[in-house]
Amino acid sequence: MELLCPAGNLSSFKMAIDNGADAVYVGLKNDTNARHFAGLNFTEERLEEAVAYAHDRSKKIHIAINTYAHAEQWDKWKFAVDAAAALNIDALIVADMSVLGYAAERYPDLELHLSVQASATNAGAIEYYQECFNVKRIVLPRVLSIHQVKQLARSTNIELEVFAFGSLCIMAEGRCHLSSYLTGESPNMNGVCSPASHVQWQESDGRLTSRLNNVLIDSYQPHEQAGYPTLCKGRFQIDSNTTAFHALEEPTSLNTLSLLPELFKIGVTALKIEGRQRSSAYVKQVTRVWRDAIDHCSSNMVVNDLHDWEKRLESLSEGSCTTLGAYHKSWQ
């Protein structure tokens, strides 16, 4: 089972490799990838260094070119594919059909992974991408229960990559326009969700409020821990007559450690750690814990055996609170 870790810069990249990642995924420094944040991502020069660092240590590097190409700037996505291919990277993570089509035709030997942003949640969609673009692996959206992942593994021969740890997208990725509805910028078009440029914090009368493009996302009492105003994790009222609550989702993050034995059994190819936007110290710690857990885990382990690793991960999670998300039916 491959441990695939995130890196937003070269220092995180090295941390991930040094601490046990089998592969690391990165993005270019533009809006061709879904973590298009200021100060993040790789220039071509840095990418070259990263490729050498990984390959010298027999590790892999995947490049995410996983936003949807704008018609007027389609060549930007083409150049991103060309640049990645020229660097002898190990896999491209792509969502847009036109970009997949270009990569498959121009670079038939380049391994293609279907990005989570393509929202392929079923055997029919998977077959489409396999047959049309020879996609080798699919990154599953965080909407399937563990039982559904199991069913899918039985009905397709494609490699499955699942999200194991990190921020939790509660909507089917690639099928959420909530961010552009509030701010004009979205994951599909701009590679951002609830962009920092639209966030406003305000403190008055002891209350801290967070806004996104002037829309109140949450309001905190002094004793409450404030979180980044990702719009689906705000507190809202329903039909204007209830107390505000987390109508969509609490500010929790995903942690599937307790499912590790099950994921082994299913034959999942890769575990993905989310967080290209996180610090190198974070990448280092999370990578270490998951490396140890994977190395010690076997399909007959029970949840209690995983207790130590669980504890180490808890402190690294958003609001120190984690969930199994959609993998666990009761979350849905």
Place this chain on the structure above:
Amino acid sequence: MQYSLGPILYFWPKAQVEQFYDKAAQSEAEIIYLGETVCSKRRQLKMSDYIAIAKALADRGKEVILSTMTLLEAPSELAQVRKYCENGEFLVEANDMAAVNYLRKLKVPFVAGPALNIYNHRTLDLLLKQGMKRWCMPVELSKDKLSEILSKCDAIGIKDRFEVELFSYGHLPLAYSARCFTARSENRAKDNCELCCLNYPRGRVASSQEGQTLFVLNGIQTMSGYRYNLINDLKTMEGLVDIVRISPEAANTFEALTNFVHSNSTSLTAYETNGYWHQIAGLTPFGANLTHARVMS
């Protein structure tokens, strides 16, 4: 310009659905989409019921399209989509690539629905070769983006080979989740939802702690809080859009349809928006001052 009625996005009792299509049969809509696109637990109407309505509408001269589910997780849901694709009589709207996969293999033409991620000319070219005959663009795209895409289509010689449909009226389908937010709003899990969406024919409104309407919860679907309404933008659609889609609402759908067909401009209400078409935040009506947040009365 042609006018269509999109699939009903909410969960209504069978009688209400039938009543709606009785009216639709007599309406000025030339194209009518039918079918459940949101949740496979919504089974007030079976496929045979939809086919019966489709036949009745076709007899009245309407072009009927069967719309298929968007978020497909269980093998049973996939099997259902396959049945719709293989119906052999009516055109199908694909809202997931699984449907596109079936339709391309059957070599039948199809409509690419708004939930497919089609953002450029080259993706359109690819789908054209697989049988797409009409494209209803993603709701977050603007007039300027559509212009760009179509001029690129022109450049590669495909602009006249498909129709363009625009979601122009109704609450916008914005997101799909494994979680049912309507069930959650009643403190239930999805497995134990008791089909509570039936109690909310308009969905449930989620608003900020300042009373600003943000979203409408419609089962696993999250919709725009404000109703999209491009009634005053019809002129700007000329040369770009072939079909204007009106999405059914629990009230006044046919009045809205009439307004569109006859270009009866009206000012938007405090709960309507046209932001996306103008390439601004979806909830901001064009021309409105951003800092002037609209608050529920």
